[in-house]
Structures are given as structure tokens and as C-alpha cells.
Amino acid sequence: MKVLGLILAGGRSEALGKLVHKRASAALPVFGKYRAIDFTLSNMVNSGIYKVGVLTQYNPRSLMDHLGSGKEWDLDRKHGGLYILQPYLGMTGEYWYRGTADAIFQNTTMLRRGDEDYVLIGSGDHIYKMIYNELFSYHFEKGADVTLVVKELDDTYDIKQYGVVVTDVDGRILEFHEKVENPPTRKAFLGVYFINKYLLLDLLYDTVPSGKYDLLLDVIVPNLSRLRVYAYEFNGYWRNVKKGILEYYRINMDVLKREVREELFLKNGKVYTKLKDYPPAKFTGTAKVSNSLVSDGCIVSGIVKNSVLFRGVVVRAGALVENSIVMQDTVIEEGAYVRNAIIDKNCVIRAEQSLIGDFEPVVLEKWMVV
């Protein structure tokens, strides 16, 4: 059985504010050296899917830069490999992707050309580790037409921001409630679809030309009674970086927990990302670091607590960084004080200056100097 992977990475997210002014949400830096899309991409490769299309639209430069030829994921291949699917100008018209279904519909050639029988559709914004093969077996066991991955969300998730499913005892999805107050269950859809390729083509041709563009709400949900749509339950760590700045901040802080690190990095294969060839991190005599993630290329002379330092961050002597996320190549100079902040790439916090966030972390855009 061959599976084609598709990653939806084109969406815009207002909730992320300054963090996505110059990048797609799938290209958001997470956990010191990764970008959000690395997780879904690595999951696919770790599950033996070596033909992956990434559908992009919004601010794709940094994402393109990151993916390159796909060699970090072993996707620089003669057969299959990485395909970047951007909106294009055609003979019949020019359209942006008007929705997820439309995005795939505009690339049906990719579906028709290959010898794959199934399509796995994921999102570039989700942080989780999963080997999909068990999902495939479940799909066949149930004789399903479509399988959606779901998870019972606990109260650390704002349930009204997610779509939830109601299933029968067998796991077949009966109802779908998209982002409602007081949903009937807490079983949320995680944005992962598994579907027969030809069925997907049929469904797309049935809906998209008549002006319905959303894969979930216009293609799958209206067909719940006609198709056998099953819910596959995933119990591991799963988060969506697109839900807002506070959620993005919390996800990054989650990695300071041992069990999260173990699940994300040590189980179910590795997470691959673009290499930067930085030397290992260096700690000088005045460094004091506790409960923090420190990436390659960092030079730490100051105090760092409960923080995530990305590659190449410099924290000079006397500086204090607390509860913060500091992205690549940012410099925190002598005596500066940073608390509850998200500092984007290549910023400088000048000596003796402070940057303090309160309830919601303060965000500093790329290339800023304080």
C-alpha cells in the first residue's frame, strides 16, 4: 500500500499577531531548533511516507527556506520526495486557494499522477509524534471510507476552539460540531485525515466546482451519513500552535517537562529539521541556567530560568532571562532583564534594558532592538 502525504500549511492566523507577520504559522519556530511543520513532516517520513506535498499560500518564504529540497527529511528523492504546491496562474483562471478542499482540488494532478492508493492529510501547525501505520490498520479493520484522528481533550484546551465528533460505540462518526459553546463531547478532531485517493477525487469534484471550499465542513461533514467516517483515537501529546500567542508560549514551555520531551523526541522516531551547523552551546564561568532548553550555538554568561533558548542566542553576563522564549541569534546584553517574553529572531536587548510581559507574554518582532 502506498500513501501520499499532504500537509496543509497555507492558512493565515490572526491570533498569532506579530509572530506571523513574516512567516506562515507552519514555519513558527518551536522548542529551540524546530519549526512547527517538522513534526508532521517527520511523522510522515517515520511512517514510511516518502512522497509529501506541502500546500502553502500565506507568506511562504521562510517555510520554503526551511524545507529546501527536503534533504533533512530524506525527501530529496528520485521517486516521490517533497513537492511544494503553491497557488499558480493557469490558462483557465487565477485563484488563490480558497479553502483546504480547493487547495487540494487545484492540485489534483498530483493525486492522479502518482501510484498511491491512499492519501494522508495533515496540518503543518500541529505538534505531536505519531506513527501513522496503526491508523492505517484501524482504517482497514473498520472498513472505513474516511478516518479522522481525534483526541479526548482535557480542560487545558479551550474546547470551543476545536471541532468535536460524536461517535457510536464502534467509533463511526455520527455528528460533527465545529467550534461551538458547550459541545456534546470533548473528542476533538486533530486535523489528520486518511482517505482513499479515488474517493477523495470523487468528493472534491462533487463539491469544489459548486463553490464549496472547505475539506472538513463542505466535503466530509455533509457526507457523514453516506460515508463510513471513523474516528481513530490518539492519546499522546498534541497541540496546535495556531491557537494564539499564549497557547504558543505554553507549548514551548511544555518542553521543559520531562515526559513531554521524552514523548516528542525520544519515542516514535526522530524529529528532523534543517541543520544549521552551529557549534555546541557554551556556558562561561558566570552562567547560571536552570530548568531551560539551550540549543547549539548559544553562549550563556548570564542567568537563565525556565526558558527556551534557540540556536545562536547570546546571553551576556549579568543578564537575566526568565520564563521566556528567545529565538535564533538574538543577543541579550549585559545587565538586561527579560521576563515573560517571546523574542523573535535576530533581536538585541541592549545592556541594562528590560522587556517584561505580564499576563500575556510580550512579543518582540524580528530584528528589533530594545
Place this chain on the structure above:
Amino acid sequence: MKNVVALILAGGQGTRLGVLTEKIPKPAVQFGGKYRIIDFTLSNCVNSGIYQVGVLAQYRPHLLNKHIGIGKPWDLDRKGGGVTILQPYSTLKESVWYKGTADAVYQNIEFIDEYKPEYIVVLSGDHIYSMDYSEFVYYHISKGALATIACMEVPITEAHRFGIMITDIDNKIIEFEEKPKKPRSNLASLGIYVFNWNFIKEVLIEDAKDESSDHDFGKNIIPKILSTGKVYAFPFEGYWRDVGTILSYWEANLELTRPIPPFNLYDPNWRIYTKSEEMQPAYISETGEVRNSIISEGCEIHGYVDNSVISQGVIIGEGSVIRNSVLMTKVCVGSNVVIEDAIIADNSVIGDNCKIGIGKFAESKYDKKVYDSHITVIGMDSKIGENCEFGKNVVVGNDVVVPAGTKIESGGFFFSGVNEK
């Protein structure tokens, strides 16, 4: 530099690194947290714009082959040129090992000729330094030389360990002495050469016929070609280390942890490339503390680390103290362990409450020549049980299991099978 082929000599065992090179050649020994020694020379090649590289391997080459592969991390996976690993081979008539550095190049004349180079750069795969070889080659060209030797001023007291050159005011080499007892100059050869290819090819063919020759560049070739009057010295000023002994290897590693290290790994214009395993960033816990150290990706530090080089994927348990030590990849240290002045090779496991490198120096009972310093060395894939106590200058072999509670005094050793010598 399309007209230059670089040849990296990486065949030596490096006997003076003891257990560290029992299973792998010296160029493949880990260095500086995430690198292997050969990375520095390979990176110098690509940073100097030399993309035609041959690596001459002989001693236990498997790990080296795996590390270099098709040269991807160095951008040496190319259509034209790239990196080629050159191992000894058999022919219709005979099959021979590389008999010396010059013989190794001689046996690969065909490989070099393929590129039709004007110059070859002969390098050593076991030095730590950064050098722009393009400057070196242009210097060679500007002097109209047939051969140029990179050299460095060393303390006169150290000079007897090197090939020493006596030059005239124009840096032309007048005399060359290999490891002289009474050195007359402190200009030492670094074992890094540029040759005009057509010239040296003839010399190598001549030398190969000479039964009495050791086929060594320093010993045989250089003295022979001095008479041409076109052999020059290229003065190199900068950081250069031959990490050939346990002490020099340990020192060169710890030099990286200084506040302003003599060798800069962090130069964005002169990156050192390597093939490293994909790992998550390092985590320092609430109980962890790190000072004056290098910590690589994948580490989990719950103890205290001071003045040490910690490689990828090392785990250090709570209450443990690591001082003045080099821990290679995936070493796992339990809790309440004390490690001082030690080198611990990859994948070794140190049980809880062990004390390693305590007490005073004593002469090695195993091999005085190799283990001549206070450093305790533990080989790869070894397991040290709980509550062990090792003194200074102790050596533990590769793949051994040391039972819990074992005490080894300074200068002692532990190998599987040969614990009585």
C-alpha cells in the same frame, strides 16, 4: 580552486591515544562536543574552496567511511569532484597496504590524475586548526615553488618532536631535520604540504622504486627534493594542535571551554561542518548547573558540570559532579557520581555513586608510554557498576563490564580478560 586536489592522510592508528583508537582511527575520534577530528581538515578544504578531496584511509576505516559518506555535511556531494575515500586495494600483480604517507599518495596517482590538477595539497586528518588553504596555494604560486611546507614556530624545548626547518630570509628552506636531538631552529613542519603535481608525481614514482625508503613525506621525500632549491616554508600563525596523545587531546578539548578560547568554533565565516545525529536541544534541570563548559544537543543535565566538554546525548544524574573531563556521545552518568580529569568514550555507562579520577597520580601499570598523565580514560561501550572508585591515570578498556564496588588505584587498569598483566 579547480586546479587543486586535497589529499587527507587519515590512515594512522594513533597508538598514543590508547583505548580511544582501539576500535576507530584517530581522525574519527570525537572532539569538541559534536565533531570528529577529521571534520576540521575537511571543513578547511571546503571553506577554502577546494571541492576535490581524497581521504586516504587504512586503519579500521568503517566509522570514518560512515561519517564521511558521500560528503553531504561538507557540501562535498557533487557532480564534479567531491570527496572520495581511498583505501588500499589489490591489483593483478599484488596487493599491498599503504607503506607510508608518500606511498599512499603514490598508489593513488591515477585518482589524482583524473582531475588533472596543477597542485596537490597534502593534509593530515588528525590536526585541530583552521587554515585557508587558498592562501597557502597562492603563496606557493607566488614563490614559484615546487613544494611548500606549512610551518609554525614552536617553543625550542618542544622542537625535537617535529621536523625542523632552517630557512633563508625569503623563507626558502635550506635544511630540514626530522626530529633533531639538538634543534637549530624552532620552525616546525606541520605536515601540511603543497606540491606541483607534475613535479611530485615523478618524485613519488622514483621513491616507490627505492627499496630502502620508508616512503614518508617528512623522512624521505622532503630531504630529497630540497636540492631543487624551490622548496619554501609557509609561516602559519594561529591555533594548531596535534592531538596525538591523551594529554594533548584532553587539553585541546578543555581549551574550548575557556572564556575566550584560542580556537573559535563560533566563527560564522569559518564553520566547522560535521555529520551529527539529529537531537533535541540540551536541557538543564532545576538541580543542574553548568559552568565553563560546552554542552551539546540531546544532553540532560541534572548535576553540576564545570570546565568540561559534554558531547551529544549525554545524561548526567542528580547530585553528580563532573570536572575537567571530556564525555563523549551518549555517555550516561548516574546520580551522585564524581568524575574528575577523565575522558569517557561514547556509550559508556557510569553507575550511581561512582568516583572516577580521585587521589594522586601514579605511574601506569598498563602502558607507561601511552598513559603518562593524570587523566583517567574509559573506553567505549563500557559499563561501570555502582559504587566503583577509580584513581587517576586509570584505564578501562572498550566493551568491558566493571562489577559494582570495584576499586582501582591510580595507575591501574581494567580490561576484559587481561586484568592480570
